[in-house]
């Protein structure tokens with residue numbers, strides 16, 4: 330499975346580090362282009378390669394980790410998504426009226442299967458050992474495609490976290506949304522990884 334990151338800043342590079350640690354190959358991207366990511370890629374090791382946003386968006390699972398006001402420009406002009414998975418790790422500046430933020434992001438990636446995840450913990454907690462005592466640190470996910478949720482849940486397990494599947498974007502996305510939902514910034518531990 331090839332992975333891509335759109336937005337390799339504080340959050341995106343923390344996600345990238347967890348993923349390469351677990352042995353995934355990934356393409357890093359930002360707004361300034363591959364040359365600006367050479368040092369980050371060097372630091373992450375040979376599994377992480379700098380690329381363009383288009384390169385990152387061609388992966389099987391694409392993590393979106395840009396600021397809310399950058400979402401639209403980051404996703405504009407990309408080829409059709411063809412059912413690939415977009416993991417929305419973004420948070421809006423203010424809770425949008427009427428729709429969850431991930432429903433808005435989903436409307437910008439037509440044809441992709443969107444899963445909201447990795448948005449509730451700050452980078453230092455994503456980088457810390459997910460094993461806490463007998464338990465595993467929790468990462469929530471939600472999305473409207475069951476198989477895509479399962480893929481992301483397995484990915485979360487493979488990097489050592491305990492996934493908690495909250496269901497659809499309307500239901501789970503609301504719980505995960507920051508600001509507005511009750512789950513962001515809760516550092517929870519699950520005492521079994523079984524689902």
Ligand SMILES: NC(=O)c1ccc[n+]([C@@H]2O[C@H](COP(=O)([O-])OP(=O)(O)OC[C@H]3O[C@@H](n4cnc5c(N)ncnc54)[C@H](OP(=O)(O)O)[C@@H]3O)[C@@H](O)[C@H]2O)c1
Pocket residue numbers: 335336337338339340341358359360361362365382394395396397399402403404418419420421447448449450451452
């Ligand atoms: N940091 C946290 O504690 C945290 C926790 C949970 C969720 N989040 C969410 O994660 C998202 C990113 O936050 P962050 O703190 O990581 O921000 P950040 O450090 O500013 O990183 C943003 C990244 O997005 C890239 N970017 C900007 N415009 C782009 C475009 N048009 N195309 C491709 N890449 C683009 C930037 O690249 P350039 O530098 O080249 O412009 C940078 O690599 C936000 O939505 C935030 O709410 C953050």
